[in-house]
Amino acid sequence: MTVAAKPKPILDVWNRPFWNACAENRLRLQRCADTGKCWYPPAPVSPYSPRGAWEWVECSGRGEIVSWVVFHHNYFAGFADELPYNVTLVRLDEGALMLTNVSGGNDRLSVGALVEVVFEDRGDAVVPVFKLAEQTR
Amino acid sequence: MVGIGTTDYGNFPETDTYGLGSQALLSALDDAGLQVSDIDGLIVNRIPSYERFAEMMGINPRYCLQTEAPGRYSAVSLMLAAQAIATGAAETVALVYANNGRSQRVFYGGDEGEWAPWGMSSPGASHAMMFQSHMNQFGTTAEDLGHISVAFRKHAGLNPAAVMRKPMTLEDHHNSRLIAEPLRLLDYCLINDGGVAWIMTSAERAKDLRQKPVYVSGFAREDLFDTASIPRQDYWYPALKRIESQVYENAGISRDEIDGLMIYDNFSPTVMFALEGLGFCKQGEGGQFIQNGMLELGRGRWPTNTSGGHLSESYMQGWALIAEAVRQLRGECGDRQIPDARAIQYIAATPISSSIILRRD
Numbered sequence: 001m002t003v004a005a006k007p008k009p010i011l012d013v014w015n016r017p018f019w020n021a022c023a024e025n026r027l028r029l030q031r032c033a034d035t036g037k038c039w040y041p042p043a044p045v046s047p048y049s050p051r052g053a054w055e056w057v058e059c060s061g062r063g064e065i066v067s068w069v070v071f072h073h074n075y076f077a078g079f080a081d082e083l084p085y086n087v088t089l090v091r092l093d094e095g096a097l098m099l100t101n102v103s104g105g106n107d108r109l110s111v112g113a114l115v116e117v118v119f120e121d122r123g124d125a126v127v128p129v130f131k132l133a134e135q136t137r
Numbered sequence: 138m139v140g141i142g143t144t145d146y147g148n149f150p151e152t153d154t155y156g157l158g159s160q161a162l163l164s165a166l167d168d169a170g171l172q173v174s175d176i177d178g179l180i181v182n183r184i185p186s187y188e189r190f191a192e193m194m195g196i197n198p199r200y201c202l203q204t205e206a207p208g209r210y211s212a213v214s215l216m217l218a219a220q221a222i223a224t225g226a227a228e229t230v231a232l233v234y235a236n237n238g239r240s241q242r243v244f245y246g247g248d249e250g251e252w253a254p255w256g257m258s259s260p261g262a263s264h265a266m267m268f269q270s271h272m273n274q275f276g277t278t279a280e281d282l283g284h285i286s287v288a289f290r291k292h293a294g295l296n297p298a299a300v301m302r303k304p305m306t307l308e309d310h311h312n313s314r315l316i317a318e319p320l321r322l323l324d325y326c327l328i329n330d331g332g333v334a335w336i337m338t339s340a341e342r343a344k345d346l347r348q349k350p351v352y353v354s355g356f357a358r359e360d361l362f363d364t365a366s367i368p369r370q371d372y373w374y375p376a377l378k379r380i381e382s383q384v385y386e387n388a389g390i391s392r393d394e395i396d397g398l399m400i401y402d403n404f405s406p407t408v409m410f411a412l413e414g415l416g417f418c419k420q421g422e423g424g425q426f427i428q429n430g431m432l433e434l435g436r437g438r439w440p441t442n443t444s445g446g447h448l449s450e451s452y453m454q455g456w457a458l459i460a461e462a463v464r465q466l467r468g469e470c471g472d473r474q475i476p477d478a479r480a481i482q483y484i485a486a487t488p489i490s491s492s493i494i495l496r497r498d
Contacts, residue, residue, distance in 0.1 A: 007253035041251055041366055066370065067273065069266040070318035071256060075247040079256040084318065087257040089266060089367065097367050099252045111273045127254050 006078030008125050014042040017056055022126045025119040027059040029096050038094040061117035062133065063092040065102065068109045090115055090130060104132040138351045138495070139343050140169025140336030141460045146300050146451035149330045150240040154184045155193060157332030158235035162194065165334035170347030171229065176336075178227025180204060180214045182234045183454070190233065200227035208403055208447075211455030212358070212483065212491040218337045219353050228338060234456040235332035243328060251366055261325055261404055262317035266368040268406040269319055274421065279319040281424035282405040283310035286323045286448055288432040289402065293445025295434070295473035300329050301449040324405040326447035333456035335463070351466045354480070354496040355388025360489045369488075376490045377414020384415075384482075388494035392416070395494070396478040397465060398432075398441040399458040401485035402448050408432075408441070410486040434473060443473045459483060459493075466497040 009019055018040075021028035029038040032046035033053040039046070046054045068088040074080050086109060088102040102115055114133035119126050142164030144157050152160075158181065166173065178200035181187045187203040200221050204210040211234065218230040246259030271277050287307055293299035305323065313322040343350035359376035361369065385391055400411045409423035417439060418426035430436030434443055444450040444461040451457050462481040464470050475481075483493040 006256070007249060009254050010249060010251070047363065067266050067270040067368070069257075069262050069269060070315075071262065072315040072318060073246075075258040076253065076256055082256070084315075085256055087252070087255055087262065087266070089370075097364060099255055099257050099367060101255050125254065129255070 004077035004080065005124065006122060006127075007076055009127070014044055018042050019125065022119060022128055025126065027061045027117050027128055028056050029059055029092070029094060030054045031057045031094070038092065038096040040096045040098050057094070060093050063090040063098075063115055063130070065089070065109060065111060065113045065115060066091050066097065067111070068102070070106050088115075088130070101129045102132065103129065108132060138335055138337050138353065138463050139346045139348055140165040140167075140171060140334075141463050142166070142168055142332075142334040143298070143453075143457060143460055144332040146298060146329050146331040146453070148239045149237065152237070152330075154235035154237050154332070155190060157237065157330060158184045158190060158233045158334070159193060161235065161332035161334035162231055162233050165231070165336050168348060169336045171336060175229050176231045178218065178221055178230030180218055180230060180232045182206070182210055182214055182232075182456070183236050184233065196231070198227065200230065207487070208401060208454035209485055209487040209489040209491070211459060212356070212485050212493055213489060215335070215337070215353065215459065215493060216356050216358060216491070219356070222337060222339050228342060230337045232335045232337065233332070234334070234453065236453065237330040238452070239329045245328070259317065261320055263368040264404040264406050265317035265320040267370070267372060267410075270370050271372060271406065271409070272319065275424070277409070277421070277424035279321070280307070280311060281427065282320075282324050282409070283307040284427045285402070285405040285408045285432065286310050288427075288430065289442045289446045290449045291433055292443050292473055293449035295471075296444050296450060299445040299450040300327055301445070320404060320406070323448075326403050327449070327452045329452055331451050331453055331457070333453050333460055335456075335459065349467065349497075351463045352496045352498070354390070354494045355384055355386070356491065356493040357383035357387060358489065358491040362488060365488060372410040372414065373486050373488070373490050374410070374414050374420060377411065377486060378416070380490055380492050381414070381416045384492040384494060388480075388496070390480060390494065390496070395480050395482045396440075397443060397475045397481050398439050399462050399481060399483045400441055400446070401455050401458065401483075401487065402442060402446040405448065407486045411484040414486055414490070415484055415492060434475065440475050443470060443475060455483075455485060459495075462495045466495060
C-alpha cells in the first residue's frame with residue numbers, strides 16, 4: 001500500500017533559497033535592511049521598503065502562536081490520515097508570519113504559546129513544521 | 138438601477154455560464170423595458186470570455202470589461218459601472234454574472250498553493266482562522282454564529298427562489314459537521330448554478346424607463362492587501378471603519394435611515410465582521426449583537442439578507458444580494474418585504490471591502 005504524498009511546495013525564483021535551506025534543516029528568511037523586519041512568502045522586494053536592500057538571514061526557528069484552524073474536512077489525500085489536523089499561524093521571533101502545523105495536540109494550541117521549528121523530511125521536500133516549546137521564556 | 142434579472146438557482150448541467158448569463162440579461166432587459174441595442178456598456182463576471190458573451194448577445198459596446206472571480210467584485214463591478222456612467226464612458230451598462238459551480242463540481246479547496254504543503258486550503262479555512270482569532274480576542278463563540286445562519290434560513294423560507302428553505306434551529310447549526318473548526322457546514326455558503334444581471338443607467342435616462350429606478354446613492358471602498366497571503370488578524374476592521382466614515386456622507390443619509398442590510402455572507406463570520414466594522418455594534422460585541430433576532434425580518438432593527446443570502450438562497454457572490462436590495466426598494470418582495478423600504482445598505486468585508494447605499498428616492 002502506498003501512502004499518498006502531501007502536497008509539494010511550488011518552487012519559484014524567490015522561494016528557492018528558502019526551500020534549499022529547509023533541505024539543510026535551516027530556516028532562512030529575507031530581512032529588510034531598512035526596517036530589520038522579515039517576511040514570508042519570499043518576494044523580489046521588501047514590502048516594508050520596496051526600494052531598499054534585503055538579505056537572507058538565518059532564523060532562530062522560534063516563535064509564538066497567533067491563531068489556528070483545525071481541519072475536519074479532507075482536502076488533500078496526503079493529510080487524510082492526520083484528520084483532524086491543525087494549521088497554525090505562527091509569528092517568528094524575527095517578525096514574519098507563517099502558516100504551519102504544530103504538533104503536540106490540537107487542544108493544546110493557545111495564543112502566545114511558544115513553538116520551535118522541526119524539519120519534516122517527506123522525501124521529495126523538507127518542510128518546516130513546529131512543536132510546542134518545552135520551556136517558557 | 139433600472140433592470141434586474143435572475144435565473145432559477147440550483148443544479149443545471151444542461152446549460153453553462155453563457156446560457157445562464159444570457160438568460161439573466163434578457164430577463165433584466167425585459168424588466169427595464171430595454172433592447173439589447175440600448176446597451177453600450179458591458180461588464181461580465183465569472184463568464185469565461187466577455188468577447189464570446191458579447192458575440193452571442195450581439196452587443197458591440199463602447200465600454201466593456203471582465204472583472205475577477207472573487208465575490209468582492211460584485212460591488213466593484215457596480216462601482217465601475219457607476220463611474221463609467223458618471224464620466225460618460227457609457228450610458229446604459231449591462232452587468233452580467235453567471236456561475237455553474239454546482240454542475241461543474243467546484244469545491245473551493247484542495248488545490249496546489251503556497252500553503253498546501255501544510256494542508257492549508259479553502260476560503261472557508263481562512264475565515265475559520267480569522268474567526269478563531271475573534272474568539273481568542275473577544276470571547277465570541279462558534280455558537281453565536283448560529284444566529285446568523287438561522288436568521289438567513291428563516292428568510293429563505295419566505296423566498297420561493299431560495300435553494301435551501303428547510304427550517305433550521307440553533308441546534309441544527311450546532312450539530313452540523315465541522316469542516317474547518319471553528320466553522321461548521323451551516324456556516325458555509327451554498328454552491329449552486331445561476332445567473333444574475335443588472336442594468337444601470339443615468340438617473341436622467343432612468344426616468345423614461347419601465348421601472349421606477351433604484352438609485353445608487355453612495356458607496357465607499359477600501360482595500361487591504363498587506364499580508365494578503367495570510368488570513369488577516371484584524372477582520373479588515375481599519376478598512377471598514379474608513380468605509381463607515383465615508384459611505385453615509387457620500388449617500389447623504391444617516392445610519393438611522395437605513396431600513397435593511399445586505400451583507401456578503403460567504404461564511405457566517407463575515408457578517409459579524411461587517412456589522413462591527415461598519416459600526417452597527419462595537420468591535421468584539423458582534424456575538425451579542427446578533428442574538429434575539431436582530432437580523433430577522435419582523436423581529437430585529439436590522440433585517441439582513443432577506444433573500445436568505447449566500448448561506449441559504451444562492452451562491453451568487455453578492456450579485457443576488459444587490460438584486461434583492463433593488464427588489465426590496467421596489468416593494469416586490471412579498472412575504473419577505475421590509476415594510477416601506479426606502480434605503481438598503483450593502484456591505485462586503487473582504488480584502489476589497491465596500492459598502493453601497495441604494496435608495497428608492
